[in-house]
Amino acid sequence: MESFSSFLNEIAQGVIVKTPSLEFYLGLLVLIILLFLSALFSGSEVAYFSLTPKDFKELESRKKQSKTLKNISHPELLLATLLVANNLVNVAIVILSTFITLSVLDFSQAPLLGFLFQTVIITFILLLFGEILPKILASNRSLQFAERFAPFIGLLISMFKPITKLLIKSSVVISRRMATPQKISMDELGDAIELTSDGLAEERQILEGIVSFTSTMVSEIMKPRLDVVALDYNTSYSRFKEVVIESGYSRIPIFNESFDDIKGILYVKDLIPHVDKSDDFSWQTLIRPPYFVPESKRINDLLTEFQQKHIHLAIVVDEYGGTSGIVTLEDILEEIVGEIADESDEEERLYTKVDDNNYIFEAKVMLNDFCKIVGCDDDIFDDIRGEAETIAGLILENTGQIPKVNSVVKCKQFTFTIDAVDNRRIKRVKVNISPNENN
Known part of the structure; x- marks a missing residue:
């Protein structure tokens, strides 16, 4: 330990201290200004990109148009401007600090000490006052920080616009050529949703529904056959109209003797032109072909088929060909957005x-x-x-x-x-x- 101290003393003795000149004091003043600018740019970067939805609502509610909102309306341009300005200032700080140091200290006899001084000390000052402290301050008072310096940042955006636009376009071209597709599993997406704020309950429920959408099978959301309102092929027209009115459904499955023998689907809207017909009216001629799906079909695939075939209801069959129930477009959408009730639905307490x-x-x-x-x-x-x-x-x-x-x-x-x-x-x-x- 003593030998190391003596080694430092020998090095320090080789340092020659000069009398400060006018250039030293001018350079020191400029260095302080540059440090302030570095702190301003670093803090602004954190402040602008830490603004919350509540902050944006407050800015929008003000009568006078906010310069902060104008600056952040083009976030890529804002970020590029702050990064360019901050890097230019930091380079100037390093060059100027070297000039100031050499104007009062001569390290020609102790080059190692000169190297340590110019790298360690100057880097510490730059990080502390130009990066760490302003970012802490800006993160705690992001709205006030952004508003206070918004006019100056807006002026910088205008000044550096030709350079920043060129940089943005260059980065886009490079990222497109070098980017590799990122794949994320449903489990990872589900874990990410679990970390979301509890204050967004409805949005979170929808996201969770989307995540589980591709793994849900028809059998998990279908209406079982015991709860399905269906009619026999030989039902009289008067009885058919009574069931339609009582049920309130717009589509009725039609079977022949057994629900396992589905003949088709009758759309109630097809009955409207024939509502005054007598009881011997052959309503069976209005039946549309049924669409059958297995219990094991995934609902995301069924949704695609519903869209392509322009249908809203499918008959669900088991592995033996028997009818298990029905599934509708509404059943599928409810898996994402929750319960959907229309004016004809009666509240059913499940x-x-x-x-x-x-x-x-x-x-x-x-x-x-x-x-x-x-x-x-x-x-x-x-x-x-x-x-x-x-x-x-x-x-x-x-x-x-x-x-x-x-x-x-x-x-x-x-x-x-x-x-x-x-x-x-x-x-x-x-x-x-x-x-x-x-x-």
Whole structure:
């Protein structure tokens, strides 16, 4: 340690101190001004690109047109201007500081000390006062910082516009030639959405719907056959009109004797010219061909087919060719934007929230919808659901029989209590959530 100190003393003794001249004081003044400009450009870069939507609304609400809004209306031009100006100033600071240092200190006898002084000391001053401190200040008071220096930044944008436009065009050409397509998985996109602000609940729900859109199958969103309003091919015209009025649906599936033998779809709008016809009117001539899709079809592919074929309803069939239910364009869109209700829809209470941990559900509710309502992961039941798509199906999959009223079935952190059944199916269940359990 002593030897190192003596080594430094020997080096320092080789430094010759000169009397400061007028050029030294002028250079020092210019250096201070350049440091201020460097701080201004660095701070402005952070301030402008840290403005929040609330800040923009405040600027737009002012009667006088804001120069800040004008500057940031072309963000690429603004950023290029600040970077060009900041780099020019920083280069000038390095050159000028070297001149000032050499005008009062002669390092010819101690070149190593001169090198350390000009790199370490000057770099430290430049980083501290030209980068770090102004960026901290600007990030804490971004709107005030941007507004205060907006006129000067606007003047710089005009001055450097020829250079910055050339740089922007050059960077675009280079990036197009060298850029490689970036692929992002749905899992990564889902993780990114999880990090979004809780204040954007509706937007977040839509984004989550888009992420899961490509992995959702028709069987997960279809209306099961027991809930479908359909009519026999031989139904009288008067009875047909009664069903149309009672149901309020615009499209009615038509079957022959059994729902597994679908003959077609009748569009209610096709009946309008014939609404006054007698009971012997052959309404069957208005039936349009059905469109069949398998349960395993993904809804993003089905949406494309609906768009191409200009249809709104498809018949869902199982692997044996039997009819499982129907799926509509509205069902698909609801997976993204949530429930869509029109003026003809009657409110159907599929669940009742008792408190944060207790619900009463109609057993026909799809598991996808159940998970959204209670706020759990869509894949929580994947290891135990088998082929089940509804709450009732999940319970049957785990019990192997139709349970009696008040029977209790536990799945994961959920306790299902059977509230109503008939001879053929579970109708209603009570759900209790135990957040600390994960069986």
